[in-house]
Amino acid sequence: MNAQCDARDGGVLVNWIEVNNNVQPATETPTGRSSCMYPGEVPEAPIAGAPAAEEAPIVITLEEFQKRPVLAATIISQPLNFGLRNAHSNIYAEAQEQEFTFEFQDATIVLKARPVTYQWDYGDGTTATTTTPGGPVEGDAFDTRTPTSHQYAQTGDFDLTLTTYFAGDYSVDGGPFQPVAGEAAVVSAPHLMSIWRTKGHSVSENCIENPAGIGCEAPTR
DSSP states (O other): OOTTOOGGGTOEEEEEEEEETTSSSOEEEEEEEEEEEOTTOOOOOOOTTOOOOOOOOOOOOHHHHTTSOOOOOEEEEESTTEEETTSEEEEEEEOOOEEEEEEETTEEEEEEEEEEEEEEEOSSSOEEEESSOOOOOSTTOTTOOOTTOEEOSSOEEEEEEEEEEEEEEEEETTOOOEEEEEEEEEEOOOEEEEEEOOOOOOOSSOTTTOTTSTTOSOOOO
16 A cells, blocks of 8 residues: 555545456456545546556565574584583584475565574583584594583583574565575573593402492492
8 A cells, every 4th residue: 555645634545447448348457556545636547658666575584584483403412411521522413404484465485494503502601603513423422522512621510502593595475585684593402411520540450359449439520
């Protein structure tokens, strides 16, 4: 609707049509043009051949993007939920590209979300931002440095959190894809990290031979 046509002021939006009397019955074809008329005004027909007013393009904003149910990344630690003080604990994320189809402003939108940045909060007062989600390593992974590993300086239990930023691209009614201005932040569920310490001793007997020997007692932090 014409933004200048206000019904409160008596304005009436008139949509112009073209009548063809050369056929019977006569046909009426919308011209795509409109005028705002007020009481007492004499209608003035639009100029023949004048271009119709263009509709504003449909834009998917960051706010609309963040309304989509984008699945959060899964946090994985190796070995599971466990690490050693001052050693590299391998922590990585599993995130996936996602696609959504929905109706918006009478148009069909296809929106693709892809993870691009990972913001880590290790729960010990330190943070890091990576562009890689990381991945598993072979073996027990104790003290194996990776692009997403972390060294805890103290023992204890820490809630590690992750915010993944997704970039979006959308298509309107099957048209070309275009980027969303901004990235959607999706927070993962906290991941518990239990950090322990180790001691080294030289012994001559194993725990079967000497159940009270060094290293045979219950583990402590």
